[in-house]
Amino acid sequence: MEPDFEPKIMGFLCSWCSYAGADMAGVSRLSYPANIRVIRVMCSGRIDPLFVMKAFTSGATRARLCCHPGDCHYATGNYYTERRFVMLQRLLDYMGIDQQRLKLTWVSASEGARFATIVTELTQEIKALGPLNLVTK
Amino acid sequence: MEKSAEKTAIIQDRARALLTSGTVDVFIGYKTGSTMLRVTPCVITDANEVEALAWNAMCINNLVATLKKYAHQRAAIVVKGCDARSLVELIKLNQVQREQVYIVGLPCSGILDPKKVARKRPLTSIKAISVQEDRIILFEGSGILACTREELLYDKCLTCTHPNPLIADELVGDAIDEAVTHTGDKFADVEELEQLAVEERRAFWQAELSKCTLCYACQTICPMCFCKGCTVTLPKNDPQRKARTPASVFSFHINRAYHMVGRCTGCLECERVCPVGIPLSAIFKKVEKDTQELFDYEAGVSVDDVPPLSNWKDA
Numbered sequence: 112m113e114p115d116f117e118p119k120i121m122g123f124l125c126s127w128c129s130y131a132g133a134d135m136a137g138v139s140r141l142s143y144p145a146n147i148r149v150i151r152v153m154c155s156g157r158i159d160p161l162f163v164m165k166a167f168t169s170g171a172t173r174a175r176l177c178c179h180p181g182d183c184h185y186a187t188g189n190y191y192t193e194r195r196f197v198m199l200q201r202l203l204d205y206m207g208i209d210q211q212r213l214k215l216t217w218v219s220a221s222e223g224a225r226f227a228t229i230v231t232e233l234t235q236e237i238k239a240l241g242p243l244n245l246v247t248k
Numbered sequence: 249m250e251k252s253a254e255k256t257a258i259i260q261d262r263a264r265a266l267l268t269s270g271t272v273d274v275f276i277g278y279k280t281g282s283t284m285l286r287v288t289p290c291v292i293t294d295a296n297e298v299e300a301l302a303w304n305a306m307c308i309n310n311l312v313a314t315l316k317k318y319a320h321q322r323a324a325i326v327v328k329g330c331d332a333r334s335l336v337e338l339i340k341l342n343q344v345q346r347e348q349v350y351i352v353g354l355p356c357s358g359i360l361d362p363k364k365v366a367r368k369r370p371l372t373s374i375k376a377i378s379v380q381e382d383r384i385i386l387f388e389g390s391g392i393l394a395c396t397r398e399e400l401l402y403d404k405c406l407t408c409t410h411p412n413p414l415i416a417d418e419l420v421g422d423a424i425d426e427a428v429t430h431t432g433d434k435f436a437d438v439e440e441l442e443q444l445a446v447e448e449r450r451a452f453w454q455a456e457l458s459k460c461t462l463c464y465a466c467q468t469i470c471p472m473c474f475c476k477g478c479t480v481t482l483p484k485n486d487p488q489r490k491a492r493t494p495a496s497v498f499s500f501h502i503n504r505a506y507h508m509v510g511r512c513t514g515c516l517e518c519e520r521v522c523p524v525g526i527p528l529s530a531i532f533k534k535v536e537k538d539t540q541e542l543f544d545y546e547a548g549v550s551v552d553d554v555p556p557l558s559n560w561k562d563a
Contacts, residue, residue, distance in 0.1 A: 160506045161479060168495035190560030194543070198509050198557070201538050205442065206502055206531075207450025245495045 118237040120147045120230075121166040125155045127184035128219045135223030143227040144234040155215075156188035160199045163213065167245060189217075211236060212243065251378075251421070252304045255354065258420045259326060260298045262352055266324050267295040272350050273321040276311050277301040285362045285371045289314055303420075305379045308359045308402065310334055310515045313471035315344055324350035328359075330404070332413035333513035333548025334471040339415075340551045341511070343474050353416025355424040357381065358397060358405035365400055369393065381428050397431070404516050404529070407434035414549060438533045457497045459524040462489050466518035466528060467504060472511045480504055505531045510539055510556040513548035 124130040130151045136143065152158055183189045196215045204210040214233065218226050263275040279290035279300045287306045291314065292298065303326070311325055312334040327335055332353060338344040357379055362371060369386060376387040384400045386393045398406060408429040413419065441449060464481050467473045480503040482489040488496040512532045519528040539545050543556035 161503055164499040164503050168499045187560055191557070194557055194560060197542060198535075198538060199506055201542075202502060202505055202535065204446060205449065205534050206498065207446055207448075207453050208498075209446050245498060 116238060116242060118146050118234065118242070120233055120237060121162075122147045122149045122230075123152050123155070123158045123162065124149055124218075125184075125189075126151050126153050128217075129155075129226070131220035132218040132222050132226040135221060136226045137223075139223045141223055141227040143230040146234045146237075147230050154183070154185050154188040155192040156185070158192065158195075160195065163199060167208065167212075167243060208243065208245075209240060211240060255303045255420050256301065259303055259352065260301050262418070262420075263292065263298040263301055263324065264295050266350060267293070267298070271322070272324040274318050275301075275324045276314050276318070277326040277352075278303060278307045278309065278311075280304070283371055284374055284376075285360070285365060291318075303354065305358070305360050305377050305384075306362070308520065310469075310471055310517045312338065313469060313517070315349070315471075316474055319344075322348050322350070324352060326352045326354060327413050327416070328354050328356040329408065329410040329412050329414070330356075330513065330515045331471075332415050333410060334515055336415050336548045336551055337472060337511055337513055338474070340553065340555070341474075346551075351413070351416045351418075353413030353419045355412045355419060355421055356405075356408075357411060357424050357428055358384075358401040358408070360384070360400050361402045364402075368395060368399065402516075402520075404514065405429065406432045409434075410549075415551070435533055435537050437527075437530055438537055441530060441534075453498075454494060456526050457494070457501060459526055460492070460497045460501070461524060462492055462497065462500065463523060465521045465523060469517045469521045471515065471517070472508060472513075473504075480507070501528075501531060505535050508532060508535050510543075510545060510547055512536060 124133055130149070133149060193215065196213075200210050200213050203213055216229050218229065259277055263277065266272045267275055273293060275292050275298075277290050277292075278287045280286070280302045281288045285306055287302065287304065287309065289309050289311055290300055292300065307328070310331045312327065312331050315323060315325060315338070325335075332351070335344065335349070335351065339346050360377060360379075365371060365374070365386070369388065373388050374386050375389060378385045378387070382397070384395050384397060386395065406429075409426060411424040411426060411429040441452065444452070462482065467478065467481060480500055482496065482500075512535055514532060514536055516529050516532065518532070519526075522528060536547070539547065539556055545553065545556045
């Protein structure tokens, strides 16, 4: 592992909870690693596995965050997400992309501190795992 | 042999009757190709051409993939047990209207893999084949050779759980007992891979997928790949398609596999047509296995099932 490895983490955040949670973290002046790149989606159900692969093939390792189950703004969006997520995670792991590189976590709008903790933990985990090396031959 | 001649005759009769009465516009079946061991799909529209149709133990092609070309016509189609499952999926996904197709189902006890046959005898020397419950007999000019099912059949035929078409307007021949065809463990190779450490799996797939030329034959042949535009394939002039980095190859195969969740019925035409011999069955069997484990769902069994990713209840 390279000592100065700084991972890129793609965060797909649901507009209603996690994104607001990230906003809350900022408003509360909490510090968290700058490794996460945030993309706001209207619902975690919007996240196509294509996005995930695009992120991986562009050199990222990623997480996605959405509302707590039962709290979805669109009632059921995150249940669909969960099903897709489990399938994709298993498939990626089977193809040799460690399942720790893909994470689904729930953060609500009021949980700014939780958001900061999750991002910090994720960054540490990924640093330990090292780069994915999928981009070059 | 008599049996396949008999079935050929029945198929020809049905085709003649259906085309003459105007029940269907096209009849999709098989015809023998350049050698005894090659068959090709055969589409006929004229009742006078039915003599071309054939059925034997080499009819591996999944004709269901051909149906989309005849979307606005009434078509009759010959399906085996495995093909019928693809058809069930297409009907479920509104790609085929049930009343537009007349399904001639053929219970199938297994199809011969020309690659395996070639290991036994030169393909050109074989004059006839007889598939029986416990063995397969190859007739040559001078004599006969009896082989076991494992020696000659496609791997998928050795673990076939649905030898009889689940959907059909009529069946040609007698139904076959699942115990005859379902003799091996379907997921043995998948489980073997699952046991490995994640780095070893990565190395395995990297080695296998480095052979991939992104020709997209697997996607072209797939009966379930019916989208008019595909988001996971790269256009011909895309430099990534020439460069074939692990990124572009992995993302194609993983995305395609993901899109097959709850759709892939395991006909494994993709693996058959792969020009470089990537073990695609290991990917798609994994998808099938996970779908069964997580959602208790088997694709292509009933048109009334709700696809697992379109449903979140009982997760």
